[in-house]
Amino acid sequence: MPRPVRSLPESVVTPEVLYRRRALLAGAAGLGAVALAGCGQSAEQDLAAAPPAGDDPFRSIEALTRFEDATGYNNFYEFGTGKADPARHAHSLVTRPWSVAVSGEAARTGVFALEDILARMSIVERIYRLRCVEGWSMVIPWQGFELGALIRLFEPTSRAKYVAFTTLADPRQMPGVRFPVLDWPYVEGLRIDEAMHPLTLLATGMYGRELPNQNGAPLRLVVPWKYGFKSIKSIVRIAFTETQPPTSWNRSAPDEYGFYSNVNPAVDHPRWSQKSERRLAGSGNRLFARRIPTLPFNGYAEQVASLYTGMDLARYF
Ligand SMILES: Nc1nc2c(c(=O)[nH]1)N[C@H]1C(S)=C(S)[C@@H](COP(=O)(O)O)O[C@H]1N2
Numbered sequence: 001m002p003r004p005v006r007s008l009p010e011s012v013v014t015p016e017v018l019y020r021r022r023a024l025l026a027g028a029a030g031l032g033a034v035a036l037a038g039c040g041q042s043a044e045q046d047l048a049a050a051p052p053a054g055d056d057p058f059r060s061i062e063a064l065t066r067f068e069d070a071t072g073y074n075n076f077y078e079f080g081t082g083k084a085d086p087a088r089h090a091h092s093l094v095t096r097p098w099s100v101a102v103s104g105e106a107a108r109t110g111v112f113a114l115e116d117i118l119a120r121m122s123i124v125e126r127i128y129r130l131r132c133v134e135g136w137s138m139v140i141p142w143q144g145f146e147l148g149a150l151i152r153l154f155e156p157t158s159r160a161k162y163v164a165f166t167t168l169a170d171p172r173q174m175p176g177v178r179f180p181v182l183d184w185p186y187v188e189g190l191r192i193d194e195a196m197h198p199l200t201l202l203a204t205g206m207y208g209r210e211l212p213n214q215n216g217a218p219l220r221l222v223v224p225w226k227y228g229f230k231s232i233k234s235i236v237r238i239a240f241t242e243t244q245p246p247t248s249w250n251r252s253a254p255d256e257y258g259f260y261s262n263v264n265p266a267v268d269h270p271r272w273s274q275k276s277e278r279r280l281a282g283s284g285n286r287l288f289a290r291r292i293p294t295l296p297f298n299g300y301a302e303q304v305a306s307l308y309t310g311m312d313l314a315r316y317f
């Protein structure tokens with residue numbers, strides 16, 4: 001049942017406040033570069049190497065992607081297939097009020113107002129690498145809450161083996177939905193243990209600001225060890241299911257995109273290698289992005305490889 005509207009408890013600070021606090025702590029030199037400066041190397045040089053050992057998986061210390069690139073070079077096909085289309089067209093998306101329909105194998109289901117959800121979640125900041133299957137990557141400071149914390153509120157039953165997500169598909173707000181490039185609405189899914197993993201985030205903001213529409217406002221998934229297309233945007237529906245739910249890119253090209261889509265340099269895409277990526281980060285223009293090696297599970301193997309013990313990752317790609 002929907003919960004009554006509640007006001008935000010004092011302890012829930014806005015993303016803006018959190019981000020400014022961090023920016024103050026890090027100093028004005030630029031968040032990503034700060035920790036690297038002590039090594040006597042520029043952030044640029046460091047990009048060629050794997051993240052340093054002991055790196056906090058929740059907060060990458062790599063150079064951040066410029067805000068202009070993170071918000072101007074996007075995939076959000078509901079607003080067109082060009083990388084600049086989402087920034088150009090997503091202003092027509094109405095993100096307030098917003099609600100999320102929760103259904104399936106859970107004790108609590110119904111339609112929940114986003115503000116009621118937010119009132120029960122504590123907002124955290126996570127600095128994650130995001131690796132797109134097409135071969136570029138970014139480092140983005142997100143604000144949001146752990147998906148696992150939200151899932152616990154709904155009390156999934158023992159039959160809930162997967163979590164399915166659906167994006168809004170409204171041709172009046174989303175001009176790209178008028179074209180059959182994908183079978184709308186965009187859908188994605190996770191195994192429930194992947195969804196409950198503490199790295200899995202539902203983002204409501206980035207760079208200390210409200211989430212821009214082109215990045216999936218007001219609520220988008222971020223799963224840092226999987227290719228970017230798993231991070232479904234502008235979520236309107238969450239369903240707990242017993243069987244593996246369909247996913248948009250798998251339905252569209254099953255030989256190219258699997259359900260798991262864990263970042264894996266050892267398993268090439270049928271049409272291109274996945275061994276390296278172009279890192280869009282630091283002060284340089286996108287055209288000068290450096291090519292760096294891609295890491296298993298996008299560098300989060302220590303945290304998530306155990307979820308896939310005994311699975312043939314070439315088969316379950
Ligand atoms: N609903 C929806 N979600 C989506 C997409 C999309 O087209 N529609 N594109 C995906 C892809 S391919 C990527 S790489 C990421 C890009 O996220 P970003 O634009 O915030 O970098 O969003 C993912 N989520």
Ligand SMILES: [Mo]
Nearest residue numbers: 132133228229
């Ligand atoms: Mo992507």
